[in-house]
Amino acid sequence: DVKVTQSSRYLVKRTGEKVFLECVQDMDHENMFWYRQDPGLGLRLIYFSYDVKMKEKGDIPEGYSVSREKKERFSLILESASTNQTSMYLCASSLQAHNYGYTFGSGTRLTVV
Amino acid sequence: KQEVTQIPAALSVPEGENLVLNCSFTDSAIYNLQWFRQDPGKGLTSLLLIQSSQREQTSGRLNASLDKSSGRSTLYIAASQPGDSATYLCALFTGANSKLTFGKGITLSVRP
Numbered sequence: 001d002v003k004v005t006q007s008s009r010y011l012v013k014r015t016g017e018k019v020f021l022e023c024v025q026d027m028d029h030e031n032m033f034w035y036r037q038d039p040g041l042g043l044r045l046i047y048f049s050y051d052v053k054m055k056e057k058g059d060i061p062e063g064y065s066v067s068r069e070k071k072e073r074f075s076l077i078l079e080s081a082s083t084n085q086t087s088m089y090l091c092a093s094s095l096q097a098h099n100y101g102y103t104f105g106s107g108t109r110l111t112v113v
Numbered sequence: 114k115q116e117v118t119q120i121p122a123a124l125s126v127p128e129g130e131n132l133v134l135n136c137s138f139t140d141s142a143i144y145n146l147q148w149f150r151q152d153p154g155k156g157l158t159s160l161l162l163i164q165s166s167q168r169e170q171t172s173g174r175l176n177a178s179l180d181k182s183s184g185r186s187t188l189y190i191a192a193s194q195p196g197d198s199a200t201y202l203c204a205l206f207t208g209a210n211s212k213l214t215f216g217k218g219i220t221l222s223v224r225p
Contacts, residue, residue: 004156040217042215042216042217043202043215045212088154090156092213099145101162101206102206104157106155109154
């Protein structure tokens with residue numbers, strides 16, 4: 001089975017800190033995605049990547065950046081954390097052909113205080 | 114723009130009941146449709162994936178159907194159990210920009 005591993009289940013950070021959320025997948029998937037999930041708003045796409053060194057903005061990229069230096073790893077960076085970035089962050093991956101759907105990680109609950 | 118609707122937002126049923134969760138979408142030009150389960154505070158677990166050329170998929174007590182012409186998918190859960198309590202989300206992939214479009218989910222509670 002494909003596994004998508006998010007390095008932290010829970011994080012508490014202070015306003016203004018630079019925050020790194022790490023995601024690693026082990027099945028050579030080309031595509032990787034970062035979502036945030038908030039009550040009443042559902043899942044919203046922040047950034048995604050089709051390949052190493054490539055990145056595309058999703059629906060809500062403001063305040064975030066990403067890094068994909070290796071195919072298996074996709075990092076989400078909060079340049080200067082703010083309280084409105086308190087959320088559940090979900091990483092996902094898929095094959096380029098999308099034939100087998102998406103696989104999600106277990107999520108990181110980030111609280112910014 | 115593709116819109117995905119899941120109604121009702123919450124559902125409570127007694128154990129043993131057969132139930133149907135609905136997902137409707139506005140654009141029939143979809144590539145595939147995926148049903149996920151999410152337990153509180155956890156990530157999404159894939160339940161079933163239906164390709165656009167398929168009409169249904171089955172896994173154990175779960176059966177998902179797809180009717181593109183009517184813009185509808187259903188997830189059928191047979192003989193529901195308390196362990197089925199979770200939020201169920203449907204998501205569509207249209208092939209454009211490789212993005213999934215999610216519904217907001219149906220939170221199911223199965224009472225013992």
